[in-house]
Amino acid sequence: MSEDELSELIRDCPVLYHMAAAGSWPSIRQHGLWGTTALLDLFEVMGDARRALEARRPASVEIRHPRLGRAVIRDQKPMSDRSLAACLEDGLAPADWYAILNAHAFFSLTRARLLRMLNAGSYRAEAHDVIEVDTASLVSAHRSRITLAAINSGFAQRRAMPRGRSTFLGIDDYPYAEWKRRRARGERVVELAVEPGVPDIASHARRVVRMQGEAELETLWLRG
Structure with a gap:
């Protein structure tokens, strides 16, 4: 991805959602x-409990x-060992894919993608804290x-798209021009991930809102 392409991506997707x-x-x-691995380190989760959380949840x-209180590690219902085995490349096993996912904190690049998650399965009936992050700020600090x-x-069911070691690419290596020819604005990148996470997330957040489905229940935090 060139600098001009990165600028275009940021213009098209100025807000990231977690x-x-x-x-x-x-x-x-x-x-x-x-991400899960770093969170387990922070919360000092070890032994069998950790191994269970680093496998499919x-x-x-x-x-x-x-001292730190509570945290919730999300389920991985949209995947299974069987479905992953059918779509993984580069000699990866399902356990390898879970380890790759656990090493990152993930963001959606569009509100449409966020709403799909909020309305998926059992999530639809639950409230969630949605963090809206300034894309340019995050990229500048953690590129x-x-x-x-x-x-x-994190989705692998029937006819899942192939995935492997080249699924996650750094900004400079991402083939933006190829996806620009094939996809509309907002869909040229589906996920942005940061390894192992974002320690200064509050410095890049625009606001945080409690949501259930498409409904915004309350604003929890707003940058002044």
């Missing part, structure tokens, strides 16, 4: 937004720490640790 469990924002604001799991993907990496 969907967290309801009540998560105070802890995320204080301690940062982390059929349900969301709450973890607790005496070297950002990767982009052209697919929903």
Whole structure:
């Protein structure tokens, strides 16, 4: 991706969205937004409990720490070992894919993608803390640790798109021109991920809103 293409992407997708469990924002604001592996490190989760959380999670799991409070690690219902085995490339096994996903914190690039998540399955009946992040600010601060993907990496069911070691690419290596020929604005990048997470997420957030489905229930935080 050239600098001009990156500028175009930021103009088309000026806001990134992260969907967290309801009540998560105070802890995320204080301690940062982390991928699963880094969050388990932070909360000092070890042994069998950690191994279970780093494998496929059929349900969301709450973890607790005496000093840090609580956090919720999302389920991975839209994937299974069987479906992943059918679409993984480069000699990867399902366990490898879970490890790759666990190493990142993920953002959607459009509100339409966010709403799909909010309305998916059991999520539709739940409230969520949605963090809206300034794309330009995040990219400026964490560019070297950002990767982009052209697919929903956490979804793998029947006829799932192939995925492998080249699914997540750094900004400079991402084939933006190819996807520009094939997709409309807003769909040329599907996911933006940061490894292992964003410690200063509050510095890049525009606002945080409690949502259920498409309804905005309340504004939790707004940059002054």
